[in-house]
Amino acid sequence: MLHQPAAQSGKDYGADFKTRFGAWMFALYGLIYAGFVAINLLKPTLMEEKILFELNLATFYGFFLIVSALVLALIYNHICTNKEIELRAADSESEKS
Secondary structure, eight states: OOOOOOOOOOOOOOHHHHHHHHHHHHHHHHHHHHHHHHHHHOOOGGGEEEEEETHHHHHHHHHHHHHHHHHHHHHHHHHHHHHHHHHHHHHHHHHHO
């Protein structure tokens, strides 16, 4: 079975926006993760405390990290897709003029 050539992609209208927005999202997730590390470093016994549904803080925070990464990815995808559509439409309008 032979592979077909890669599909040609056009200009990435939102590349600059996606880069900046992705950096901000990464920084936000980094702060959330830094909180996890800080608790483990400064007050590790706090991770043993039961906080919700009989889960200790370590387990709850771990799940929170996973879910927050997924939520941030969905937000990133939604906002960047809309921005790219907006920029593509603006570029099409400027080409018509």
